Amino acid sequence: MTQTHDIVGRGNRDGAALFQSWFTELNQTAESGGQAAYVFVMGSMAELLRVFDLPIVMPEINSLQTAVRRVAHEYLNQAEDYGYSPDICGYVKADVALQLNRGKHPMGQIPKPSLAVLTNACNTYIKWAEIWERMYDIPIFTLDIPGTRASGAQTWPGHPDFENDRRYVLVQIKELITVCENLTGKKFDIDRLREALQHANVMSRGWRRVLELNQSTPSVFNALTDGTIYLGVSNGFRGTPAGAKYFEDLVEEMEYKAAHGIGTMTDEKYRLLFVGVPCYPIFRRFNELFSEWGGTFVNSTYLWFAAGGVNQGYEYDLDRPLESFAEGVLIYVRNAMDSMFYQEQALAHMIDPFQVDGVVYHPIKSCRTVSTGLADNRRALMAKRDIASLFIESDMMDRRVVSEAQLKNRADAFFEGLASRRLAAR
Amino acid sequence: MTEPIFHEWQNRSLDDAIYECRELFEDTAFPTVQRWRDRGGKIVGHFQVNFPEEIVHAAGLLPFKVRGAPIEAVQADSRFGSYLCSILKTSLELALSNTVPLEMFVTHPICDAARNLAAVWGRNVSYPCQILYLPQNPNSPHSVIYLRGEYDRLKRSVEEISGAPITDEALRNSIAVFNENRALMRELYEIKKNTPWLVSADEAYVLVALAGLIPREEHNELLRSLLLRIRARGFRTQDKVRVVFEGGFCEQPPLDLIRAIARSCYVVDDDLLIGLRWLLQDVPLDGDPLTNLADAYLEKSSYSPVQHDLRKPKEKMLLARMRHARADAAIIMAAKMCEPGLEEQVAYTRALDEAGIPYFVGEFEESMTSFDSMEIQLETFVENILFS
Numbered sequence: 001m002t003q004t005h006d007i008v009g010r011g012n013r014d015g016a017a018l019f020q021s022w023f024t025e026l027n028q029t030a031e032s033g034g035q036a037a038y039v040f041v042m043g044s045m046a047e048l049l050r051v052f053d054l055p056i057v058m059p060e061i062n063s064l065q066t067a068v069r070r071v072a073h074e075y076l077n078q079a080e081d082y083g084y085s086p087d088i089c090g091y092v093k094a095d096v097a098l099q100l101n102r103g104k105h106p107m108g109q110i111p112k113p114s115l116a117v118l119t120n121a122c123n124t125y126i127k128w129a130e131i132w133e134r135m136y137d138i139p140i141f142t143l144d145i146p147g148t149r150a151s152g153a154q155t156w157p158g159h160p161d162f163e164n165d166r167r168y169v170l171v172q173i174k175e176l177i178t179v180c181e182n183l184t185g186k187k188f189d190i191d192r193l194r195e196a197l198q199h200a201n202v203m204s205r206g207w208r209r210v211l212e213l214n215q216s217t218p219s220v221f222n223a224l225t226d227g228t229i230y231l232g233v234s235n236g237f238r239g240t241p242a243g244a245k246y247f248e249d250l251v252e253e254m255e256y257k258a259a260h261g262i263g264t265m266t267d268e269k270y271r272l273l274f275v276g277v278p279c280y281p282i283f284r285r286f287n288e289l290f291s292e293w294g295g296t297f298v299n300s301t302y303l304w305f306a307a308g309g310v311n312q313g314y315e316y317d318l319d320r321p322l323e324s325f326a327e328g329v330l331i332y333v334r335n336a337m338d339s340m341f342y343q344e345q346a347l348a349h350m351i352d353p354f355q356v357d358g359v360v361y362h363p364i365k366s367c368r369t370v371s372t373g374l375a376d377n378r379r380a381l382m383a384k385r386d387i388a389s390l391f392i393e394s395d396m397m398d399r400r401v402v403s404e405a406q407l408k409n410r411a412d413a414f415f416e417g418l419a420s421r422r423l424a425a426r
Numbered sequence: 427m428t429e430p431i432f433h434e435w436q437n438r439s440l441d442d443a444i445y446e447c448r449e450l451f452e453d454t455a456f457p458t459v460q461r462w463r464d465r466g467g468k469i470v471g472h473f474q475v476n477f478p479e480e481i482v483h484a485a486g487l488l489p490f491k492v493r494g495a496p497i498e499a500v501q502a503d504s505r506f507g508s509y510l511c512s513i514l515k516t517s518l519e520l521a522l523s524n525t526v527p528l529e530m531f532v533t534h535p536i537c538d539a540a541r542n543l544a545a546v547w548g549r550n551v552s553y554p555c556q557i558l559y560l561p562q563n564p565n566s567p568h569s570v571i572y573l574r575g576e577y578d579r580l581k582r583s584v585e586e587i588s589g590a591p592i593t594d595e596a597l598r599n600s601i602a603v604f605n606e607n608r609a610l611m612r613e614l615y616e617i618k619k620n621t622p623w624l625v626s627a628d629e630a631y632v633l634v635a636l637a638g639l640i641p642r643e644e645h646n647e648l649l650r651s652l653l654l655r656i657r658a659r660g661f662r663t664q665d666k667v668r669v670v671f672e673g674g675f676c677e678q679p680p681l682d683l684i685r686a687i688a689r690s691c692y693v694v695d696d697d698l699l700i701g702l703r704w705l706l707q708d709v710p711l712d713g714d715p716l717t718n719l720a721d722a723y724l725e726k727s728s729y730s731p732v733q734h735d736l737r738k739p740k741e742k743m744l745l746a747r748m749r750h751a752r753a754d755a756a757i758i759m760a761a762k763m764c765e766p767g768l769e770e771q772v773a774y775t776r777a778l779d780e781a782g783i784p785y786f787v788g789e790f791e792e793s794m795t796s797f798d799s800m801e802i803q804l805e806t807f808v809e810n811i812l813f814s
Binding site for chain 1: 504505506507508509510514535536537538539541542544545546548549550554555556557558559561562563565566567568569571572575576579731732734736739740741760762763765766768769770771772773775776
């Protein structure tokens with residue numbers, strides 16, 4: 001019989017251990033001078049790169065870790081001294097400094113890139129990879145994935161416009177395979193791809209289920225804090241047996257918690273949605289601004305787009321691995337983009353099943369992809385639903401634009417408003 | 427021929443004609459838009475940088491270049507966050523204030539901010555808004571086929587607005603009009619390069635910019651007439667430094683800033699409104715028009731920080747542009763909060779350092795009105811070059 005103390009909190013414990021093992025492997029790769037592929041969370045192509053045994057480096061995660069570990073300012077300063085503006089993405093600048101310091105990172109040494117694979121899900125990915133191209137003269141592969149053309153205008157398999165996009169993605173994947181073969185000297189093995197896709201299917205299914213289980217009362221995890229741990233595993237271990245097992249275990253844990261009414265550490269009074277990117281320079285404290293009032297985040301758009309859109313739940317057809325991979329990449333990266341540009345409809349539909357009391361918008365200076373439309377999104381959501389919302393700006397990397405006192409004042413006022421709403425509703 | 431929507435320049439001296447062009451360019455009420463509409467014309471607005479205007483033109487609609495304006499974003503400001511470039515806000519303001527009424531708006535994934543525009547506009551206006559996904563992997567041989575499909579999708583959207591099919595013949599006619607327009611703009615840039623004392627940077631800029639405001643047939647007629655007369659100007663060369671201006675591919679610097687630069691420099695080439703000059707050669711008239719347009723976009727085109735192409739490392743393209751224009755120095759600008767422009771500044775300045783080419787770095791905003799400090803710095807920069 002499952003014991004509560006064994007299962008509750010297992011996702012966080014195992015996630016932290018896996019995360020550490022990932023960086024240990026990267027450190028070993030750096031020390032041995034082995035090959036590594038630099039990829040991004042939206043469209044990492046991890047499933048394919050596993051086939052070539054290429055260790056995966058995610059510079060976005062490297063960068064955010066410098067903020068969580070409170071050393072980001074050192075990296076940002078160095079990149080700004082090099083010439084980069086204070087007004088560009090902090091992730092990029094932290095990575096520039098990391099490269100200038102030969103991979104030195106608080107979690108170990110990061111290997112140099114042998115290959116960079118990026119999608120257009122974020123335009124900064126493209127500019128970022130151009131920096132590596134100049135620094136290292138390595139192959140840069142831009143996998144161009146067309147997104148949704150207009151609100152509600154997604155097309156699906158069989159539609160001529162979808163097929164035009166799908167063919168484009170499939171051809172590019174085949175071109176990427178050739179690049180990987182040339183780089184590694186290994187022949188593409190479709191059975192190994194099939195295995196990686198199978199593991200990814202388990203993860204996608206698990207991710208979707210975990211998010212769904214947070215409809216429970218009390219909520220079974222905090223989307224801002226716990227969710228970020230799950231996200232790290234989802235990205236770093238996509239397409240691996242370890243990643244698949246982790247998500248099977250995580251589903252088991254969350255189902256157990258839901259069945260036994262076990263919530264997060266917060267005494268849950270208010271259920272919130274988080275829209276934007278976390279405030280990593282004061283990550284723990286930022287969450288406390290809400291948890292101190294009994295607020296917990298039951299879902300977040302970050303868990304959609306920063307997971308590469310796999311919350312959409314697409315599962316690969318293993319009988320036609322390559323074609324299905326192209327189709328899946330197109331669908332879930334598009335979903336990631338929709339989670340940033342068109343999220344108001346999804347948010348509106350979540351309010352009732354997740355019993356949401358309020359929505360917290362957190363646009364940041366560093367990321368225009370996520371932040372540009374948030375104010376307008378908020379207006380649109382307010383027009384659709386009578387729901388309280390909070391709009392606070394800071395950054396994911398740069399503590400110079402994080403004002404904790406101001407954030408706290410705004411959060412306090414938000415909760416006072418929530419309390420008044422609740423009283424009025426009685 | 428129908429009455430032109432911009433006629434003020436006609437039957438005027440060259441200086442007066444250019445004055446009228448400047449007046450039109452600086453008029454933030456965009457009067458030619460209303461004149462076009464008064465005739466029952468429909469308009470498709472397309473955001474910076476490049477757009478296949480031929481498709482809209484072939485449907486009999488006016489392609490209007492959405493490039494912001496030096497206005498206050500009274501309504502639009504509340505739709506956006508704090509750390510954004512100005513052009514996003516003022517462009518939406520033109521729509522929300524109904525200064526520029528449109529039948530359709532198209533943006534492109536040129537940057538992280540602009541790719542949000544289809545969603546933001548779509549939530550605030552009643553007409554269709556969409557993204558045209560221009561390829562970001564032009565190095566894939568399939569990208570021409572993909573882009574041909576994307577242009578076909580756009581064509582179908584435009585047909586819904588116009589209410590009539592766009593024939594291949596109409597497309598070829600439009601391509602011919604635009605080919606002539608591009609040839610005339612190339613001619614203008616040859617004058618800038620070879621005899622820059624005949625046309626100042628601000629004059630040339632205004633002449634190009636009008637392409638986004640009036641029908642191309644009218645623009646062709648305007649350029650045909652004025653270029654002849656510009657060539658005949660009796661101006662003499664002055665002591666000015668030959669510079670390339672880089673950083674005007676999206677948000678536009680104020681005209682007064684360009685004028686300030688022109689007081690001490692010959693701007694012998696630039697990337698101002700590069701989207702209007704994106705295609706470097708004529709688009710073939712035979713064969714499939716959409717394929718020809720797609721091929722030209724990918725294979726016969728300029729460069730900018732917002733198009734990734736492994737064949738076009740931007741700093742090398744800048745150095746080539748400078749060599750071709752026989753420039754002595756570069757002015758490397760970026761719009762405030764423009765991430766691609768600011769990122770590219772680093773690559774540009776490092777390449778210029780390596781090549782030993784002097785450069786001037788700065789930032790601008792479309793609504794800035796004070797240039798004294800920048801002009802003094804620029805004059806010092808120029809004097810250092812002239813007297814070194």
